[in-house]
Amino acid sequence: xxxxxxxxxxxxxxxxxxxxxxxxxxxxxxxxxxxxxxxxxxxxxxxxxxxxxxxxxxxxxxxxxxxxxxxxxxxxxxxxxxxxxxxxxxxxxxxxxxxxxxxxxxxxxxxxxxxxxxxxxxxxxxxxxxxxxxxxxxxxxxxxxxxxxxxxxxxxxxxxxxxxxxxxxxxxxxxxxxxxxxxxxxxxxxxxxxxxxxxxxxxxxxxxxxxxxxxxxxxxxxxxxxx
Numbered sequence: 001x002x003x004x005x006x007x008x009x010x011x012x013x014x015x016x017x018x019x020x021x022x023x024x025x026x027x028x029x030x031x032x033x034x035x036x037x038x039x040x041x042x043x044x045x046x047x048x049x050x051x052x053x054x055x056x057x058x059x060x061x062x063x064x065x066x067x068x069x070x071x072x073x074x075x076x077x078x079x080x081x082x083x084x085x086x087x088x089x090x091x092x093x094x095x096x097x098x099x100x101x102x103x104x105x106x107x108x109x110x111x112x113x114x115x116x117x118x119x120x121x122x123x124x125x126x127x128x129x130x131x132x133x134x135x136x137x138x139x140x141x142x143x144x145x146x147x148x149x150x151x152x153x154x155x156x157x158x159x160x161x162x163x164x165x166x167x168x169x170x171x172x173x174x175x176x177x178x179x180x181x182x183x184x185x186x187x188x189x190x191x192x193x194x195x196x197x198x199x200x201x202x203x204x205x206x207x208x209x210x211x212x213x214x215x216x217x218x219x220x221x222x223x224x225x226x227x
């Protein structure tokens with residue numbers, strides 16, 4: 001399935017280059033595991049705590065950082081899939097939604113949980129995609145358990161499960177070559193297509209208050225934070 005994943009990392013994030021391919025692999029794995037059989041478009045912004053704090057403040061009136069924010073385009077229920085009618089007639093792609101990830105927070109949480117940065121980033125990515133597909137964990141009960149189960153099964157498919165060797169995660173450390181389960185080749189946006197990413201103003205931190213507003217439906221569609 002030729003999904004289009006538009007990736008942008010602000011300079012403040014100091015994102016290792018290999019994380020781009022890992023995030024795209026995690027997105028595709030989640031979509032495939034959930035049976036999404038239409039080509040979708042997802043926008044991914046990597047920033048730091050200050051960048052995500054600004055977005056959180058603008059969109060949720062919560063003046064604090066978090067690990068990941070998800071902006072679903074549609075109000076789906078877990079297990080639902082977008083329909084052909086949801087596709088953009090100009091591109092043929094379903095604009096599934098957007099995610100913002102704080103790499104600074106991911107680094108901190110990886111250290112706290114005792115696993116690699118790659119594992120944490122893949123987890124947050126899968127977590128966010130599931131939010132875009134209607135999963136949630138607000139009840140801290142069955143909904144959360146169902147979402148966690150899906151997350152771990154998807155992460156296992158790309159070699160990023162919780163089961164880790166002592167002193168070394170199942171995904172190799174940041175300074176080593178990381179090998180993920182091979183996923184079929186996907187659509188890669190050409191450099192000039194990056195301009196289609198939602199308006200972002202980078203000035204030290206990412207001033208992305210318009211990140212979701214430009215989607216037109218964000219006032220009607222709830223957004224979710226990470227764990």
